[in-house]
Amino acid sequence: MSSATPTSAPPFDRLVKALTSTISLKIVMALTGLAGVGFILFHMAGNLQVFLGRDAYNDYAEFMQGLGALKWVARGGLLTVLGLHVGAAVVLIQRNQRARPERYAGLEQKRTSLAAMYMAELGMVLLAFIVYHIAHFTMGVVSIEFGGVDYYALQQVTEESTRRDLYAHFIVSFQQPGIAITYIVANIALAAHLAHGVTSTFKTAGIAVGRWKLPFEVAGPAIGVIVGLGNISMPLAIWAGFIGGH
């Protein structure tokens, strides 16, 4: 055979190339994003039980804490999903930046939204917030001591049992304006991120076309608003003294 015969790349190289193509990474963004949205909705539904009072909330918290191995599998899964989402985003953003090294004097934007233009920045805000949120409620290393009381270690003593009083930590945290504002700002960022992200997911999946285009274009902002309002309702209600008031 002549040397001009094209040689196919080794199978492993081809696999890596196929998995790291722009569209493959977009699919990774979409799938991990969708998993994230599922978790966010579940997380919100769980937390909204704070409106049902101390016992209901602590029952739920005790159940979740008692899942044992399953809890760690879920945590590992969520961390993997987040890692893939952030990792794919970093690669895609770097490619996008390299694709336009020289800026325009001005480029008029006609169709895009603010949320779409600032997805990466919103993502960075959310990443920083996730670190704080886990340090706050999950690990109990920040924002746990108020008025000399360690609320992370606080116990609820009932007739049947003694268990952690997460409700008290929840309430007292959001009674602090600084913490409440941090959570409200983070959830506005989350709402904007979801507004563009959810719709984008279905466009990447190739579903949001034709007569399905409009419903999916509405779905993103709708889920963003639902999650934003649902999550913000908690610090606002506590701050206003509507729940957990003395």
Place this chain on the structure above:
Amino acid sequence: MDIKLKIWRQSGPKQAGFYEDHRVVADPHMSFLEMLDVLNEQLLEAGKDAVAFDHDCREGICGACSMVINGNPHGPRAGTTACQLHMREYHDGDEIVIEPWRAAAFPIIKDLVVDRSAFDRIQHAGGYVSVGTGSAPDANTIPIGKRESDEAFDYAACIGCGACVAACPNASAMLFVSSKVAHLSLLPQGKVERKVRVRKMVAAMDAEGFGGCTNHGECSAACPKSISVDAIALLNREYMFAGLARD
């Protein structure tokens, strides 16, 4: 009408560029490119270098003209190429900023002229039908649904001008690639190679250094043929179904 121009000048691919101010007296009936012709006559008479810009058919179908006019690829009119833009869109005393397409994959050759051969290489990678189709068949020998033929025709309207890349905040070429992939995969002659085609064209697109789609829709707004962003969703779907099909 007296028009102030601020035009990107760059004497070669490696030279630094800058904006240069000019004044032109234009007639409202002139096309935008004719206004630039007048400017170039002035420059040549003064012994200066004419502004280099791409143009060919000047009737909106070849895809050669390519300039960002006041932040809009092909200018302010929707579904219109720069050559079909007329000076009646502007008013006496207006200032117009003219820049080239800006993308790493479209290096500037001179002034407003960019090298768009990256599009040719993507097209060569798979944007064709290689089955022996013989001479043109008689009409209606291969039945094609009205909806499919209309859709394929809409995507086939792409003239490869690169306005989608120019308008995209990520300099992504996905509207171009998706138009080619969608148009060919919708028709029976193109269906045979659809899996290999989409994989090869996407690989070629990535190799050229274009960015990725983040669903802004700016490409479609700038497209002189008003091709819908739905094409990109179809491309994603084609790519997923193609999976890891062998060459």
